[in-house]
Amino acid sequence: MKKTLFAALLSMSIAGLSASAMAAEPIDPIQPVKVDNPALVELGKMLFFEPRLSRSGFISCNSCHNLATGGVDNLKTSIGDRWAQGPINSPTVLNSYGQIAQFWDGRAKTLEEQAAGPIANPLEMASTHEMAVKVIGSIPGYAKYFKAAFGDAKVDMTRITDAMAAFEKTLVTPNSRFDQWLKGDKNAITADELKGYNLFKASGCTMCHNGAQVGGSSFQKMGMVRPYKTTNTAEGVKAVTGRDQDRMTFKVPILRNVELTYPYFHDGEAATLEQAVEIMGDVQLGKRYTKEETAQIVAFLKTLTGDQPKVEYPVLPPSVAATPAFNPWEPAKK
Amino acid sequence: MKKTLFAALLSMSIAGLSASAMAAEPIDPIQPVKVDNPALVELGKMLFFEPRLSRSGFISCNSCHNLATGGVDNLKTSIGDRWAQGPINSPTVLNSYGQIAQFWDGRAKTLEEQAAGPIANPLEMASTHEMAVKVIGSIPGYAKYFKAAFGDAKVDMTRITDAMAAFEKTLVTPNSRFDQWLKGDKNAITADELKGYNLFKASGCTMCHNGAQVGGSSFQKMGMVRPYKTTNTAEGVKAVTGRDQDRMTFKVPILRNVELTYPYFHDGEAATLEQAVEIMGDVQLGKRYTKEETAQIVAFLKTLTGDQPKVEYPVLPPSVAATPAFNPWEPAKK
Numbered sequence: 111m112k113k114t115l116f117a118a119l120l121s122m123s124i125a126g127l128s129a130s131a132m133a134a135e136p137i138d139p140i141q142p143v144k145v146d147n148p149a150l151v152e153l154g155k156m157l158f159f160e161p162r163l164s165r166s167g168f169i170s171c172n173s174c175h176n177l178a179t180g181g182v183d184n185l186k187t188s189i190g191d192r193w194a195q196g197p198i199n200s201p202t203v204l205n206s207y208g209q210i211a212q213f214w215d216g217r218a219k220t221l222e223e224q225a226a227g228p229i230a231n232p233l234e235m236a237s238t239h240e241m242a243v244k245v246i247g248s249i250p251g252y253a254k255y256f257k258a259a260f261g262d263a264k265v266d267m268t269r270i271t272d273a274m275a276a277f278e279k280t281l282v283t284p285n286s287r288f289d290q291w292l293k294g295d296k297n298a299i300t301a302d303e304l305k306g307y308n309l310f311k312a313s314g315c316t317m318c319h320n321g322a323q324v325g326g327s328s329f330q331k332m333g334m335v336r337p338y339k340t341t342n343t344a345e346g347v348k349a350v351t352g353r354d355q356d357r358m359t360f361k362v363p364i365l366r367n368v369e370l371t372y373p374y375f376h377d378g379e380a381a382t383l384e385q386a387v388e389i390m391g392d393v394q395l396g397k398r399y400t401k402e403e404t405a406q407i408v409a410f411l412k413t414l415t416g417d418q419p420k421v422e423y424p425v426l427p428p429s430v431a432a433t434p435a436f437n438p439w440e441p442a443k444k
Numbered sequence: 445m446k447k448t449l450f451a452a453l454l455s456m457s458i459a460g461l462s463a464s465a466m467a468a469e470p471i472d473p474i475q476p477v478k479v480d481n482p483a484l485v486e487l488g489k490m491l492f493f494e495p496r497l498s499r500s501g502f503i504s505c506n507s508c509h510n511l512a513t514g515g516v517d518n519l520k521t522s523i524g525d526r527w528a529q530g531p532i533n534s535p536t537v538l539n540s541y542g543q544i545a546q547f548w549d550g551r552a553k554t555l556e557e558q559a560a561g562p563i564a565n566p567l568e569m570a571s572t573h574e575m576a577v578k579v580i581g582s583i584p585g586y587a588k589y590f591k592a593a594f595g596d597a598k599v600d601m602t603r604i605t606d607a608m609a610a611f612e613k614t615l616v617t618p619n620s621r622f623d624q625w626l627k628g629d630k631n632a633i634t635a636d637e638l639k640g641y642n643l644f645k646a647s648g649c650t651m652c653h654n655g656a657q658v659g660g661s662s663f664q665k666m667g668m669v670r671p672y673k674t675t676n677t678a679e680g681v682k683a684v685t686g687r688d689q690d691r692m693t694f695k696v697p698i699l700r701n702v703e704l705t706y707p708y709f710h711d712g713e714a715a716t717l718e719q720a721v722e723i724m725g726d727v728q729l730g731k732r733y734t735k736e737e738t739a740q741i742v743a744f745l746k747t748l749t750g751d752q753p754k755v756e757y758p759v760l761p762p763s764v765a766a767t768p769a770f771n772p773w774e775p776a777k778k
Contacts (some may be wrong), residue, residue, distance in 0.1 A: 159512050168523050173502075178493050178760045187503050189772050193527040269738050376691045382765050423755040427556050428704050431716050436519060 121145050123154030136316035137324055139289040140205060140366060140416065151259035154277025156255065156424045157270055164235035165191055167436030169345045171228065171274065173376075175203035177421055180370025181281065187342075191236030198344050199378035204419070205366045207279040208327035214360045215374045217350045221275035226267060245434055246270060251427020283367055283416030291413070299413050306410030309403055314395050324365035324414060331359045333377070335396040338389075339424060342377035369412045383408045396429045472649035473659055474539060474700060474750065475622040483592035490758045491588065491604055496579050498569035499525055501770030505562065505608065509537035511755055514704025515615065516740055518519045520712030522674075524536025524571030526772075532678050533712035538753070539700045541613040543660035548694045548710045550663060551684045555609035560601060573601045578603060585761020617701055617750030625747070633747050638746045640744030643737055646728050658699035658748060665693045666710070669730040672723075676711035717742045 141423065157163065158171045171378045174188040174196075175181050181202035182190070188196035197212055210216065212224035228234040229242050237245075246252055247265035256263045259273060283413070290298035309443070310316060319325045322442055329347055347356035361377050373387040374377065387407045392399040399407065453619035466707035479485055491497065492505045503775070508522040508530075509515050532548055544550065547559035562568040565575050571579075580600035581585055590597045593607060611650045612616065622641070624632035633641070644650060653659045662680055666672045672692065681690035694710050708714040714723055723732040 161510070161513075161517075167519060168507075168517065176495070178758050179495075180762070183495075183502065184763065185501060185770060185772060189500065193772070195773050262775065372763065381769065384765075418759040421757040422511050423757045425752040428514070429518065429706065431718075435715065438519060438523050438527070 113281055124332070133143050135292060136311065136320040137288070137292065138322040139292045140282055140284050140286075142284045142320045143282050145280060147259065149278075150260075150273050150276040151257070151280055152277075152424075153252075153255045154273035154275065155167045155421065156252075156426055157246070157274050158277050160246075160426060161434070162249075162426075162429065162433075163229050163242050163270075165237045165241075165436075166438035168354050168438055169235050171203075172248055174228070174234070174351055177203075177281070177419060178304055180204060180418075181206075181368045182371045184372060188234070190234040191232065192231040194236075196233050198342070199362060199373065202367065202371045202408065203278055203365055204281050204283050205323050206281070206326075207275075209361065210328060215343065215347050216348050216361050221278050222268075222271045225271040225274040225278070236327060239435065242270060243267055244438050245429075247426050249344065249434040251431055260332070283418055284339075286414050286416035288364070288410070288413040289416065289419060300409070303409045304411050306406035306408070307413075308406075309399075310410055313391065313397055315390070315407075318362040318394075319365050324363040326364045328362050329359050330362050330394075331356055333393045336393045338393045340377045340379060340380070346376070360382040364409060365414055365416075366389050367415050369415045449690055455687075456542070469626060470627065470645065470654040471622070472656040473626045474616055474618050474620075474656045476618045477616050479614060481593065481610065484591070484594075484610040485614055486605050486611075487586075487589040487593045488607035488609065489755065490586075490760055491580070491608050492611050493758050494580075494760060495578050495602075496760075496763065496767075497563050497571060497581045497771070499571045499770075500574075500772035502772055503535075505559070506622050507535040508562075508568070511615070514701050514752075515540075516705045518706060520707055522568070522765050524568040525566065526612060527566040528570075530567050530710060532676070532710050534535040534708065536701065536705045537612055538617050539657050540615070540617050540660075541609075543657065543695065543696060544662060548678065548697075549681050549683050550695050552659060555612050556602075556605045557559055559561065559605040559612070561577055570704050575768065577601055577765075582767040583763055584763050589738075595769050607643060615753050620700070620748050620750035622744070622747040623750065634743070636740055637743045638748050640740035640742070641747075643733075644744055649724070649741075652696040653699050653726075661697040663693050664728075667727045670727045672727045674709075674713060675712045676713070678710055680710070684737055699745060699748055701749050701752075703749045717745055721745075 122272050123409055133227045151192050158175075161170045161173075163170065181204035201214065205285050205394045207211070207221055208291045212221060212330070213217040213227070218224040218227060219303050226239065229237050230239055242428055243247050243265055249303065252265065253263040256265060256269065259268055287298045287303075291304075310319075318328055321327050332346070343358050347359040348354065350356070363374075368374075368383065372383070373381045374383070377387075380386040380389055384404055388399060391404075463658040492775065494520075495502050495504045495507075497504065505524065508517045512515055515538035516534050519534070521532055522534045524530050535548065540546070541555055545649065546555060547561070552558040552561060560573065564573055577599055586599065590599060594603055621632045621637075623661050625638075640759040644653075652662055655661050666680070675680065679691050681693040684690070697708075702708075702717065708716070708717070708720040714720040714722050718738050721738050722733060725733045727739075
């Protein structure tokens, strides 16, 4: 027994060493997800694509976090109920689990808490939690999925958001060329891409864009070295804390799949990766990259595109007479 | 050789007999689709889910013909560009191939012709064919899919709609309980459902709702026996022919998966199957069904729900700097 224990400890210690050897790079490979409760994930997928969670019956989570396009809508700011112009750029749902917080201003601690937000936001899905529960609870075809996920068919907001978060946790994108390189395949990226990565590190980008998500682990001021100019009125963390010094402080966005998640920044004002790199260099680091340097960093960033989640499009159970009716054009309630 | 030929002819003749024995029922089982060009279907699937075919970059074919919900949006009339209120109820894309024509008023002969319509309709996707070709043609990631489908990477409107139609042809829903019954499994439907089917036939419903699609094979006046009252201003076939006598004549809708494709009629004014059956009996057949009869017909109609298509949600290639920008809120062009 003692020998076995010692061997186990030794093997852990070697594993630890190997992990810290890898930690020599500020970016870690992203791990495929382990699913504990597949029934909960399946239900969460259905709810993620469920337009009846919106006032209109038209907008789902996937409308703005589209899994066909990097988990975003590729718009500066999102389209909401009655074509409302959203205040901020839609962050990707891919690899979003495990960040320091959710939303640009970090106002939700978890994916579960985040998922509840847009449903009741008048500029997004514009429903209410009460109505969401009433709608889903009225649909007999959901009962078996709630039973399989939770043991009984009760529908409440906690269960709805727990299921969504469980699905979202599965939305990881492993196996990017950069991760292959991190894991030892030195041919997985080109010489130019490697130059870009070295420049990315040397410039200080990895001070904030680090870890498995290449971001998402801290809040930073947008405009650290030089003020960032925008017409977007989002105040960042100040909206949560009320403190003036938190104005323009945002959660550092994830750079995984950044090739797919254009346009960039909280205001969506950088249309291309080249623009984003130049502006970041300028306002965060006080650097003016040459065209060649920018191209190298962009080349590196494109190696962060991983295998996109394989999602079988769900089939949603039909509404019945008891399901509240949807009228997208009814006048807004006061 | 002669013997073999004779045997073949005999076997064809027996097959023919068996087919006509089945044809004793006015409804035929729907057949699973045979795919000739899987690369064309794959491209078509991508384009079906492609929001960049719309002016806003937000609306795809799937927005109103949602494969999660019976190939429709379950709204009275559809939401289009800038939250436009569409003029008519979105017909299902499921089993839509092979109808006498497409659209409620039959203004497109084929799925290919149909697919071109909404892209350029200002109340729907509100783009133009020129812009659609420009956008898709600008996206380098599409080249390999066009090559695989067509032999080279050229993008034009014919190819776009050919691909969409090829995908749509695969969207059949075989194996409904009613089809199992048609094929000889007498336990596949209940006694009440069978009563409903017999009443459906005896009342004359199958005069129009017949064939594999249970509809879609003729145009009929809405309000044959008694005028149908609606505030919807759609004129039906008159809009195509200009002839007064074609006012309120519409293509007979498909009843496959009718449980999923609520609300009903061209104006979406019947919220439930019960209402739809009662109104049809009244204005088309001059019949007042008892509550029990209506329930039986509805029970039969629900046996028409088939296996929904299994669709792996596509991953779309990213836009590049050359791709025209999307601004959902820019003022409408005159």
